[in-house]
Amino acid sequence: MKKMHIPVCEPFLAGNEKKYVVEALDTNWISSRGKFIDQFEKAFADFCEVKYATSVSNGTNAIHLGLKALDIRPGDEVIMPDFTMICSALPVCYLGAKPVFVDAEAETWNIDPEGIEEKITDKTKAIVVVHIYGHPCDMKPIWDISRRYNLLIIEDAAETHGAEYFGKKCGNLGDIAAFSFFANKVVTTGEGGMVVTNSDKLIDRSRYYKDLCFPLSGERTYFHEDIGFQYRLSNVQAAIGVAQIENINDYIEMRRNNNALYAEFLNDVEGIKFQPERKGCRNIYWMNAAVIDDDKFGINRDRLMEKLSEFGIQTRKFFVPMHKQPALQKYGCDCSAEYPIANWLSDNGLYLPSGSGLKVDQIEFICEKIKAMKRSI
Ligand SMILES: *Cc1c(COP(=O)(O)O)cnc(C)c1O
Numbered sequence: 001m002k003k004m005h006i007p008v009c010e011p012f013l014a015g016n017e018k019k020y021v022v023e024a025l026d027t028n029w030i031s032s033r034g035k036f037i038d039q040f041e042k043a044f045a046d047f048c049e050v051k052y053a054t055s056v057s058n059g060t061n062a063i064h065l066g067l068k069a070l071d072i073r074p075g076d077e078v079i080m081p082d083f084t085m086i087c088s089a090l091p092v093c094y095l096g097a098k099p100v101f102v103d104a105e106a107e108t109w110n111i112d113p114e115g116i117e118e119k120i121t122d123k124t125k126a127i128v129v130v131h132i133y134g135h136p137c138d139m140k141p142i143w144d145i146s147r148r149y150n151l152l153i154i155e156d157a158a159e160t161h162g163a164e165y166f167g168k169k170c171g172n173l174g175d176i177a178a179f180s181f182f183a184n185k186v187v188t189t190g191e192g193g194m195v196v197t198n199s200d201k202l203i204d205r206s207r208y209y210k211d212l213c214f215p216l217s218g219e220r221t222y223f224h225e226d227i228g229f230q231y232r233l234s235n236v237q238a239a240i241g242v243a244q245i246e247n248i249n250d251y252i253e254m255r256r257n258n259n260a261l262y263a264e265f266l267n268d269v270e271g272i273k274f275q276p277e278r279k280g281c282r283n284i285y286w287m288n289a290a291v292i293d294d295d296k297f298g299i300n301r302d303r304l305m306e307k308l309s310e311f312g313i314q315t316r317k318f319f320v321p322m323h324k325q326p327a328l329q330k331y332g333c334d335c336s337a338e339y340p341i342a343n344w345l346s347d348n349g350l351y352l353p354s355g356s357g358l359k360v361d362q363i364e365f366i367c368e369k370i371k372a373m374k375r376s377i
Contacts, residue, residue, distance in 0.1 A: 004365055005312040009184040009287070012254075012356040013240070015247050020239035034235030036242050043245045044179075044194050047162070048171035052203035053196045055233035055241075056210055059158040059180020062193035063128070064091035065231055066154045066176045069195070069205040070126055072097050079119050079151075080128035081111035082321045083342035087180075088130050088156045089322050093331055100124070100334065101322050104341040108278055109133065109289075112341070113141035120145075126152040131160040131170050133275055133351075134255070134286035139165050139173050154178065158193075161186040162252045164282035171196045176206070181237075186251050186286055186356070187244040189237040252284050254356040258363060259285035262352065265367035269374055271297025287351040289318070294348070298377035301348050304370075311369050318349030 024030060037055060045053035056062045072078060074096030080088055082101035092099045100119050105112040109132050116127065127146060129137040146153050153174030157163075160170040161179060171177040176199070179185075181192035195206045208216050213228030215221065233241075244251075263274055271293040277283040294300040299307075305315045321342035322328055323335035352366060 004362065006314060006353045006358075006362050006366065007355065008314040008316050008351055008353055010355040010357065011183045011188045012251060013188075013243075014357070016243035017240045020243050021236055024236045024239040029235045032232035032234055034238070036235045036238035037233065040238040040241040040245065041194070043242065045196060047245060047248060048169050048177075048196050050169075050172050050177075050196045051198045052200075053194050054203060054207050054210060055238060056193040056195060056231040057233055058191050059156075059178060059182060059185075059193040060087040060091060061229070061231040062158075062178035062180065062195050063088065063154070063156055064094050065206050065210055065229065066178045066195050067091050067095055067097075067126070068209050068229075069176055069197075069202045070152045070154060071205075072125055075123060076125040077121060077123040078126045078128060079116055079124060080322070081130050081132070081342075082323050082339045083109060083319060083345055084130040084132065084156070084322065085158075085319050086322070086325060086327070087158065088128055089325075089328060092128070093328075097125070098123075098331075098333060099128075099322065099328065101337070101339065103339045104132075104345060105138070106341050106344075107276060108135050108138070109275060109341075109345055110135060110137040111142075113138050113145070116142065116145055120149055120151075124149065124151060126154060128154050128156055129174065130156040130158075131163060133289045134160055134163055134284040135275055135277065136160060136163050136165040136170050136173070136281050136283075138278075158182075158185065159286040160284060162248060162282075163284045166280045172198070175199065176202050181241060181244075184355075186255060186284060187241065187248055189233065189241040189244070192233050192237050192241060251356045254358075255285045255354070256283075258354065258356075258358050259283075259288055261360060261363045262288050262367065265364060266370060269297075269371060271295070272370070285354075287354045289349060289351050291345060291349045298374060301350050304373070305350055307373055308366070308369060311365075313353065313366050313369065315353070316351045318346050318351075321346050
């Protein structure tokens, strides 16, 4: 039996990463100052077509900092999708505010704009939109709600570097946005993140709180007026980021191409459905995410995962919805409402291997195994 080992998602470091890291080491600029920090922030802001970017130590901290910049406080309510990773919700709790969950829409798996209004109270301050698996949220109705109720919007764009909504890049669709550069994201720095915004006030607040609330201008005294965080990225990590950004458009094309290949090889297989690309949107297909309909496919998601792992094909289940998280139940979130779409996704969804560097013959191998499995049922 032919066997491969295909990881679910590997980083792709095929450019100047090593060269720039060595340069950072050789010049002794290994902490949070240095030319790669400045270059990375500038290049990332340009890429997102926003005015400002400030690098941070990871994506979760980027969301925390973004929410802090928006002045989210204890007692505030923040609306967010039920179907996401816990990184979107925890920072709301760090600030003493309350996450309020909205179910996903069945087509794109993002927050359902139609479920938002009924969750708004006089305590609601902001909406966290999370662009799931590479597909932008449906922003037009969300912009409309945010205007009518005076709510701020923060994007959790951890999974959508370069995705577009009617020609506008993710990161440029709200008041402030957070990115992650964890190893499986389209651009990685190992660990890392970025906060981006067009607002002078919000970038100043982000830079201020990121660096222990040292005064932003004037003498760097050791007097601190506010409780700050230490969320700085290092110049060594930024060196990796600069090299990654040089090739970001290629990486996005590779991910899109991978998804097109899966879709082509599996187009006659019933019961396996990939995330679509809705009109006006550019999905970057961060993950080759699929939902299994076991009636049509013949076996369920868990059995499919087991079978694929026998061939060395690594897969991963979708996120567990926020309302099912004991941490958030204990924190006092309302977890009693119904979230049928989030439950359906969580019970039936998996990612197939998705790294940028995946080879055509690997995708072919995976799809062959899926087809053979279906034939043998
Ligand atoms: C990866 C990710 C994050 C942030 O991850 P870090 O590991 O903290 O960089 C946040 N939200 C979502 C939806 C993610 O997928």
